[in-house]
Each structure stands twice: as C-alpha cells, then as structure tokens.
Amino acid sequence: DAGVTQSPTHLIKTRGQHVTLRCSPISGHKSVSWYQQVLGQGPQFIFQYYEKEERGRGNFPDRFSARQFPNYSSELNVNALLLGDSALYLCASSLEGSGSGLSYEQYFGPGTRLTVT
Amino acid sequence: RKEVEQDPGPFNVPEGATVAFNCTYSNSASQSFFWYRQDCRKEPKLLMSVYSSGNEDGRFTAQLNRASQYISLLIRDSKLSDSATYLCVVRGTGRRALTFGSGTRLQVQP
Numbered sequence: 001d002a003g004v005t006q007s008p009t010h011l012i013k014t015r016g017q018h019v020t021l022r023c024s025p026i027s028g029h030k031s032v033s034w035y036q037q038v039l040g041q042g043p044q045f046i047f048q049y050y051e052k053e054e055r056g057r058g059n060f061p062d063r064f065s066a067r068q069f070p071n072y073s074s075e076l077n078v079n080a081l082l083l084g085d086s087a088l089y090l091c092a093s094s095l096e097g098s099g100s101g102l103s104y105e106q107y108f109g110p111g112t113r114l115t116v117t
Numbered sequence: 118r119k120e121v122e123q124d125p126g127p128f129n130v131p132e133g134a135t136v137a138f139n140c141t142y143s144n145s146a147s148q149s150f151f152w153y154r155q156d157c158r159k160e161p162k163l164l165m166s167v168y169s170s171g172n173e174d175g176r177f178t179a180q181l182n183r184a185s186q187y188i189s190l191l192i193r194d195s196k197l198s199d200s201a202t203y204l205c206v207v208r209g210t211g212r213r214a215l216t217f218g219s220g221t222r223l224q225v226q227p
Binding site for chain 1: 121149151158159160161162164202204206208214215216217218220221
C-alpha cells in the first residue's frame with residue numbers, strides 16, 4: 001500500500017507570493033494534519049482535518065489555510081509568503097474516529113521543502 | 118516552559134552500547150505518547166507508541182511515568198543504523214494535534 005504522498009517535493013518562491021501544497025493520505029485514513037518544521041526543531045502543528053472539517057488549528061497566522069476534499073486529500077495554502085515561512089511542510093494521516101488508541105497514530109509523508117527568497 | 122522537553126544531545130555512543138533518552142511533558146491531561154525517529158532531511162517515522170504499562174519492540178523499550186510526567190526510550194545493542202534524531206511526542210485530551218519535542222540526536226560510532 002502507498003504511504004502518504006506529498007507534492008511538490010521542493011519549491012522555491014519569492015516573498016509575497018502564494019503557495020499551494022498537496023497531500024494524499026494513506027488509503028482508508030480519513031484525517032490529515034499539517035505541520036511545519038524548521039531546522040533544529042520538532043514539527044509544529046498547523047491544521048487537522050477530518051471528514052472535510054477542520055478539527056484543530058495551531059498558532060499560525062491567517063495567511064495559512066487548508067482544506068480537505070471528498071477523497072480525503074488535502075491542500076495547504078500560504079499567502080503573502082515571508083522569509084520565515086521557509087521550512088519543511090509535513091502532512092500526516094491517521095485513522096481518527098475509530099475509537100481505538102491506534103487511530104491516534106499519525107504517519108508522515110516525505111514533506112515539501114519550501115524556500116522563500 | 119516548553120510543552121515537551123528533551124535533551125538535544127548529541128549522544129555519541131559506540132556500537133553495541135545501551136542508550137537511554139528521557140522526555141518530560143507539561144500537560145498532565147496528555148493521553149497518548151509516542152516516539153518518532155527522524156533521519157536527516159527526512160520525515161519523522163513512528164518508532165513506537167508508549168503505553169502506561171511500558172512496552173518493548175525488539176531492542177527498543179519505552180516507559181511512561183504519568184506521576185512524574187516523564188517518558189523514556191531505551192535502545193539496547195545500538196547499531197550504526199540507529200543514528201538519527203529521536204522525537205518525543207505527546208497528544209492531549211481532546212486535542213488531535215501532536216506536540217513534538219525538539220528531538221535528541223543519537224550518533225552511533227563504529
């Protein structure tokens with residue numbers, strides 16, 4: 001079975017531009033979460049979606065938005081890019097909603113490395 | 118105070134050594150605990166979930182102490198391939214997001 005896939009793998013943008021990152025979860029997983037990881041730190045939570053609804057939002061500005069589609073894939077959008085948005089953006093999928101502890105385990109995709117110049 | 122704190126290391130150990138990592142978390146209502154492994158410039162990979170009774174998977178043993186809000190990971194018989202950053206991860210009640218520590222770097226040397 002395919003794992004979590006993300007596209008693109010790398011991206012270079014300039015300040016002020018907009019970017020869209022894409023994620024497809026593991027087959028059968030209904031929840032997608034987005035994280036930002038800067039060098040030397042652990043991933044920081046941005047959003048979680050389950051069944052197309054936002055379930056949680058981290059401490060990120062409104063320039064960050066996301067959505068989930070009927071096939072459970074997801075997009076993360078970032079507007080008005082800043083130099084500080086340069087990071088590895090990770091998507092994670094999980095079962096969620098099954099009631100078992102295993103449903104909370106999140107599996108990460110390879111990430112999109114965004115560089116803002 | 119950070120929600121999840123780890124010693125950043127690096128821990129430099131010879132092959133075959135036993136090494137232990139510790140992690141503390143601040144939210145006493147946290148419900149789920151995990152260790153992830155992350156190789157340089159790669160995504161985090163789930164190493165193991167941590168259960169209240171402690172659990173073992175081959176050379177890896179994880180322990181949880183809820184009273185002290187402390188999680189540990191023990192690696193026995195270290196291999197060169199164990200060299201990576203180990204991330205302590207916590208999930209709180211009602212929160213679906215994972216909170217990550219900054220990671221502990223392990224370098225196993227021949």
